[in-house]
Amino acid sequence: MKVCKFGGTSVASAQQIKKVANIIHSDSSRKIIVVSAPGKRHSDDTKVTDLLILLAEKALIGQDAESELQQVLARYEEIAEELGLDGSMNTVIEKDLRERLSLDKEDPILFMDSLKASGEDNNAKLIAAYLQSIGMEATYVCPKEGGLLVNERPQRVQALPEGEELLAELRNRRGIIVFPGFFGYTKDGTLRTFNRGGSDITGSLLAAATGAELYENFTDVDSVFSANPNVVEQPCAIHTMTYREMRELSYAGFTVFHEEALRPAFLRSIPVCIKNTNNPSARGTMIVKERECGSQPVVGIAADDGFSTLFVDKYLMNVEIGFGRRLLQILEDEEIPFEHTPSGIDNMSVIIRDTFLTEEKEARILHRVKEDLDADDVYFRRDYSMVVLVGERMRDTTGLTARAATAIAKTGASIQMINQGSTEVSLVFGIHKKDETDVLRSLYDEFFQTAIARV
Amino acid sequence: MKVCKFGGTSVASAQQIKKVANIIHSDSSRKIIVVSAPGKRHSDDTKVTDLLILLAEKALIGQDAESELQQVLARYEEIAEELGLDGSMNTVIEKDLRERLSLDKEDPILFMDSLKASGEDNNAKLIAAYLQSIGMEATYVCPKEGGLLVNERPQRVQALPEGEELLAELRNRRGIIVFPGFFGYTKDGTLRTFNRGGSDITGSLLAAATGAELYENFTDVDSVFSANPNVVEQPCAIHTMTYREMRELSYAGFTVFHEEALRPAFLRSIPVCIKNTNNPSARGTMIVKERECGSQPVVGIAADDGFSTLFVDKYLMNVEIGFGRRLLQILEDEEIPFEHTPSGIDNMSVIIRDTFLTEEKEARILHRVKEDLDADDVYFRRDYSMVVLVGERMRDTTGLTARAATAIAKTGASIQMINQGSTEVSLVFGIHKKDETDVLRSLYDEFFQTAIARV
Numbered sequence: 001m002k003v004c005k006f007g008g009t010s011v012a013s014a015q016q017i018k019k020v021a022n023i024i025h026s027d028s029s030r031k032i033i034v035v036s037a038p039g040k041r042h043s044d045d046t047k048v049t050d051l052l053i054l055l056a057e058k059a060l061i062g063q064d065a066e067s068e069l070q071q072v073l074a075r076y077e078e079i080a081e082e083l084g085l086d087g088s089m090n091t092v093i094e095k096d097l098r099e100r101l102s103l104d105k106e107d108p109i110l111f112m113d114s115l116k117a118s119g120e121d122n123n124a125k126l127i128a129a130y131l132q133s134i135g136m137e138a139t140y141v142c143p144k145e146g147g148l149l150v151n152e153r154p155q156r157v158q159a160l161p162e163g164e165e166l167l168a169e170l171r172n173r174r175g176i177i178v179f180p181g182f183f184g185y186t187k188d189g190t191l192r193t194f195n196r197g198g199s200d201i202t203g204s205l206l207a208a209a210t211g212a213e214l215y216e217n218f219t220d221v222d223s224v225f226s227a228n229p230n231v232v233e234q235p236c237a238i239h240t241m242t243y244r245e246m247r248e249l250s251y252a253g254f255t256v257f258h259e260e261a262l263r264p265a266f267l268r269s270i271p272v273c274i275k276n277t278n279n280p281s282a283r284g285t286m287i288v289k290e291r292e293c294g295s296q297p298v299v300g301i302a303a304d305d306g307f308s309t310l311f312v313d314k315y316l317m318n319v320e321i322g323f324g325r326r327l328l329q330i331l332e333d334e335e336i337p338f339e340h341t342p343s344g345i346d347n348m349s350v351i352i353r354d355t356f357l358t359e360e361k362e363a364r365i366l367h368r369v370k371e372d373l374d375a376d377d378v379y380f381r382r383d384y385s386m387v388v389l390v391g392e393r394m395r396d397t398t399g400l401t402a403r404a405a406t407a408i409a410k411t412g413a414s415i416q417m418i419n420q421g422s423t424e425v426s427l428v429f430g431i432h433k434k435d436e437t438d439v440l441r442s443l444y445d446e447f448f449q450t451a452i453a454r455v
Numbered sequence: 456m457k458v459c460k461f462g463g464t465s466v467a468s469a470q471q472i473k474k475v476a477n478i479i480h481s482d483s484s485r486k487i488i489v490v491s492a493p494g495k496r497h498s499d500d501t502k503v504t505d506l507l508i509l510l511a512e513k514a515l516i517g518q519d520a521e522s523e524l525q526q527v528l529a530r531y532e533e534i535a536e537e538l539g540l541d542g543s544m545n546t547v548i549e550k551d552l553r554e555r556l557s558l559d560k561e562d563p564i565l566f567m568d569s570l571k572a573s574g575e576d577n578n579a580k581l582i583a584a585y586l587q588s589i590g591m592e593a594t595y596v597c598p599k600e601g602g603l604l605v606n607e608r609p610q611r612v613q614a615l616p617e618g619e620e621l622l623a624e625l626r627n628r629r630g631i632i633v634f635p636g637f638f639g640y641t642k643d644g645t646l647r648t649f650n651r652g653g654s655d656i657t658g659s660l661l662a663a664a665t666g667a668e669l670y671e672n673f674t675d676v677d678s679v680f681s682a683n684p685n686v687v688e689q690p691c692a693i694h695t696m697t698y699r700e701m702r703e704l705s706y707a708g709f710t711v712f713h714e715e716a717l718r719p720a721f722l723r724s725i726p727v728c729i730k731n732t733n734n735p736s737a738r739g740t741m742i743v744k745e746r747e748c749g750s751q752p753v754v755g756i757a758a759d760d761g762f763s764t765l766f767v768d769k770y771l772m773n774v775e776i777g778f779g780r781r782l783l784q785i786l787e788d789e790e791i792p793f794e795h796t797p798s799g800i801d802n803m804s805v806i807i808r809d810t811f812l813t814e815e816k817e818a819r820i821l822h823r824v825k826e827d828l829d830a831d832d833v834y835f836r837r838d839y840s841m842v843v844l845v846g847e848r849m850r851d852t853t854g855l856t857a858r859a860a861t862a863i864a865k866t867g868a869s870i871q872m873i874n875q876g877s878t879e880v881s882l883v884f885g886i887h888k889k890d891e892t893d894v895l896r897s898l899y900d901e902f903f904q905t906a907i908a909r910v
Binding site for chain 2: 324325332335337338339341343346351401404405406409413425
């Protein structure tokens with residue numbers, strides 16, 4: 001039994017939904033179908049989720065939101081009509097949205113959650129109706145009834161294990177289950193949404209709970225690529241990678257499949273396959289626990305900008321037991337996680353994602369490091385990028401660091417930081433943001449173009 | 456005015472002490488002379504300090520130590536006789552040693568300190584007498600009278616700033632001051648010794664307190680070498696280096712001049728010159744605040760073994776704020792300083808000098824990391840060496856990491872850890888101990904032989 005998740009572009013139009021139906025029809029083991037809200041049909045289009053956010057914002061400030069509501073309804077109406085459905089689904093969706101708009105607005109976040117989640121929820125109802133209309137046994141299942149339990153606010157939304165037993169039952173239901181992605185319910189029945197892109201999480205949770213043989217994640221690309229196709233021309237496809245490799249790459253900037261979504265599948269060792277709705281016969285990318293590693297040590301190269309470095313100098317820091325720990329305590333007091341902490345004899349630096357920094361936090365950190373830790377010098381520097389090479393076989397490969405460093409040197413860029421040692425799966429170079437594109441291309445040439453040329 | 460320190464081999468025999476007298480005589484600015492105890496005269500010889508330790512150990516366990524005492528006295532007698540001194544100095548030294556042996560043994564560490572320190576103390580008296588005998592105006596100054604104040608036990612021995620004013624007065628005394636190295640006195644008059652090799656510290660303290668124009672440290676080598684001459688054949692001499700470069704090299708295994716001894720001179724910007732008693736016209740190595748950096752980015756390559764790595768794995772460590780800080784806290788509770796902490800998405804490792812680890816500490820650390828931090832996996836691995844490239848201009852040099860990593864790859868060794876980023880002065884590679892010699896030679900070839908060939 002497989003769990004299949006279809007992303008926004010896969011369910012953006014009647015034409016796309018027909019492809020989805022064909023995909024489901026072609027493999028009887030595709031039983032649990034998780035769907036997103038209708039996404040963009042073309043690059044200038046607006047996602048239904050974005051229309052819903054506009055609608056909710058208008059409603060929250062008490063303005064008339066009828067035109068925004070009509071825009072949302074129009075998207076579904078168009079899809080339903082092209083799918084040959086009668087008008088009853090339109091009535092269901094309009095009633096649902098008007099009910100949500102009349103909900104209590106005291107907690108604007110919960111109100112927003114409810115409106116946003118309607119995108120997936122109504123699309124699931126619509127797709128279930130379409131599958132029925134073409135003769136398939138398909139049922140829409142609401143996450144509340146299905147058992148997708150989440151924790152309470154203000155905690156960061158996460159699924160609760162208590163729901164798993166009920167979710168596992170989905171496996172035994174007759175026919176195809178159409179399940180909306182992106183949201184769950186607290187024990188007292190309050191709707192909460194996952195982070196954006198959270199339909200991937202729903203699919204992964206369902207695959208884990210039902211013990212699926214495979215979690216198929218349908219997107220609009222044939223596979224995960226070994227480098228960002230916007231930077232490197234026609235990068236190689238990755239056919240198989242491990243969970244660790246995917247996590248390292250997604251953490252370092254690959255947006256294909258977020259590590260949070262990978263987690264439930266990883267914990268139950270459910271293989272994940274990234275596939276293309278528009279080209280379902282393409283092999284896709286399998287994400288598995290272990291893989292055969294060929295001669296190619298690097299599976300992918302990721303780059304991410306938006307890093308700052310906190311530099312701290314203090315003479316004889318090396319003989320001061322506890323200095324590093326106290327520096328990290330100051331960051332922890334500001335709720336700032338750190339990425340890397342290269343240290344020297346008299347100095348230590350901490351690399352931090354800019355998103356965790358504010359002017360106030362920076363000022364407090366500088367003050368405390370100077371005063372509490374009696375540092376000789378402390379300052380922030382900005383505009384760093386981290387470039388990460390990922391591959392299970394990397395550390396066994398003698399000369400890999402030399403090749404990478406040489407490829408970087410060729411561009412004229414200087415290496416600001418290297419983190420190698422803890423994991424066997426990745427090698428991180430800190431560089432100036434301005435050098436990112438050149439470095440990424442040069443590393444790609446070294447590890448992929450050369451490799452291909454050698455074959 | 457210069458402060459000159461003469462190490463153990465420089466004052467090991469009458470012949471050597473005559474060289475010292477010539478060196479002092481040849482430059483009237485050499486005013487303050489710090490001397491060690493007589494060292495080895497040849498490779499099979501025993502240092503007077505080691506004879507004194509044997510003597511003190513015998514005395515401490517209540518055994519007859521007359522033969523050990525006679526061995527010590529014989530060394531001084533031979534020197535005095537060959538220097539043409541009359542027997543009065545022998546009487547002084549014997550009386551002094553018998554007095555020390557009769558001291559209270561309740562605190563065996565202080566008793567040991569007093570016996571060990573006699574090596575420098577009596578040698579200073581003897582050398583002062585010899586200088587007088589050849590017509591020089593020279594006075595022995597006892598550190599208690601001179602003002603070398605140190606802190607109380609059980610603190611690690613360190614000079615106290617309160618003594619500095621008195622020490623500074625040495626500058627204004629007539630003639631040459633002969634000052635024994637290696638020890639000072641607490642405020643209540645208790646003798647305490649610095650760490651072994653502590654005569655370098657005495658010299659540095661005196662140079663700093665008196666504001667000397669130069670601190671000359673006489674040893675038995677023409678200069679500091681760019682790599683260990685026991686590993687690399689005829690390594691280049693370093694003519695000038697900065698305090699930072701010297702500190703990084705000594706921290707990483709260069710034993711020529713310990714960082715603790717460098718500290719007082721560094722803090723007052725007193726230049727230090729390492730010179731050879733047996734070849735005083737050789738240029739030596741100057742250690743200064745700033746230096747002209749030529750085209751050569753690396754000034755020296757050091758290697759040190761005896762490192763272990765603590766590996767910690769925990770799934771989703773990256774989203775757990777405070778994990779790194781809590782791991783370092785556990786090490787701090789065991790009073791263990793750390794060298795480097797490379798970290799990955801789900802793991803962190805800490806590189807530690809073996810000298811700080813015991814079986815009990817390791818067991819407690821493993822238990823706490825597992826229990827308190829709920830780690831998935833935690834273990835130690837042993838037998839790492841750290842190889843350090845040092846040079847002020849290293850970070851400005853594009854491609855340096857590539858050259859170093861390529862030189863390491865050539866040996867077939869795999870790089871286990873890299874620390875680059877915090878300091879601009881060093882680049883650290885962690886390797887397996889078995890690869891150390893090959894890696895050091897290959898790096899030397901890359902950065903020194905090639906450089907010479909290019910000139």
